[in-house]
Amino acid sequence: MDSFFSLFDPNNGNESPGSEDFDRQNALPPEPQVGNIEYKLKIVNPTKQRFDHLVTQLKWRLREGNGEAIYEIGVEDSGILTGLTANDMTASLQSLKQMALDLGATTTLLREKLLDNNRSVAEVLVRKIPDDQNNIEIRVAVLGNADAGKSTILGVLTQGIMDNGRGRARLNMFRHLHEIHSGRTSSISHEILGFNSEGQSINYNSSELITAEEICDSSTKLVTFLDLAGHKKYLRTTIQGLSGYSPHHAMLVISSAAGAVGMAHEHLAIAVALNVPFFIVITKIDLVDPANTLQNLESFIKQVGSRRVPLIIENIDDVITAGANQLTENVVPIFCVSSVSGQGLELLTRFLYVLPPGSSSKEKERLEQEPPEFYIDENFRAGHVGQILGGLLTKGVVTEGTLMRIGPMKDGSFQEVSVKSIHRNRVPCRMVRAGQSAAICLNIYIPNLRNGMVLVSREEKPSGSLFFQASISVLFHETAIYPGFQTTVHIGNIRQTVIVMAIFSSKCIHTNEQDSVMLKFKNQPEYVTVGQRILFRNGAGRGIGEITQVFPLKNVHD
Incomplete structure (x- = not known):
């Protein structure tokens, strides 16, 4: 089977430098008019009218960020890092804290930097759980080759206990007896990791006999991991998890001992095709130095046509930079960790804490x-x-x-x-x-x-459909796709064989070509809607697309 990464043109996108943080330059991009990022030069002794306006502005930024806002203090609207004196910075942070308290929100100082002019700038996370939610939740799909250490790293993060080097941490992740015997995940399992308002992690080791309900109740932010299968034989299950559960982010796990081999390429290409932001975790660095794997990652990322550049996370400042750029699709954060020694886990955990929710309020x-x-x-x-x-x-x-x-x-x-x-x-x-x-x-x-x-x-009064129309792009095919072509299609959590009934603009579709086609479910009707993304694959072809028209069956209601 051709690997998914070969379907993307590696020259589709050029390197983009990514948004530099204030550690590397004297200015940020101009303040965005929409979104959850706000620049403030200073907030010192505001009048009541000014304070009320600032609170309203904060409330809007929180809505834009689905409960999270980032404030850059000491920064002008143009992005210039002017900085504040120590007294003004203290007063500004106190004012921001009071603004947050008025809305029932909390503030966390993410980082502070001293500029050359002996003034400082600061970055603050403001978080408020939406009124209709118990916490802010994000879904993270965990991908990677078999034996890369996916279940082990999840066991360490969610159980709070280091691995013993023989797979102890992963046992709680398995759902079936054959998974315990083989050490391979074959199904989709869900695990949770919580964070309180201070950014401290809450897992099953936080207190004796803590339950999932207590983790949820104690957390202002909840990360739900989808542990997906890594072996080639379970690829359909993995695609189903990525497509059906709509994760906000994907965590690609790569073993330092094996490198980016096998299904890692396939998994990354599927995440790119489905527009899922991703980051990379290199495991087992206690066994093998990750230098060679890190050296090969840049070309590995380019092989799937991703217009991103790798950012190796070495300190907390890199973590904040990576979190801020995670949804802008120009930086790929890379973490090097050991589930045995715990090296690098603190940075990964902090990144999960600042990882932004996927959609706006x-x-x-x-x-x-x-x-x-x-x-x-x-x-x-x-x-x-x-x-x-x-x-x-x-x-x-x-x-x-x-x-x-x-x-x-x-x-x-x-x-x-x-x-x-x-x-x-x-x-x-x-x-x-x-x-x-x-x-x-x-x-x-x-x-x-x-x-x-x-x-x-x-x-x-819904109805299933056998026929639907879609605009598809053929990423790879050995020859071409003609009417009568059959392939397995993934639409959300639907997985079924479809038949190409007609191609509208041409007789056939070759690799890297796009056209509108009429498709028919082969076995039974499904419920599909206009705008849903589709992904198809089999031994002869790969492609992605979007449903443009649906033809419901008639007279099926009672």
């Missing part, structure tokens, strides 16, 4: 106003509890007792159900909102339930 609010759509990734029965669905709510809000429809069935129809109970991060809750993953218990048992189905609003 405004976008989140817009999605919550839409009719609910819950995409099913797992389903099972739990004794007398009933039918359990695991997945991601992409739109709307779902509460206990909500009447919904589930499907599509073989004929494209949907069946009416009621939400009996909801769990998030293994903790009971009454509500799940757009962008959150959850486990939902239904009031009745649904025969022939399968992953890839969806729960939607009862009022929507």
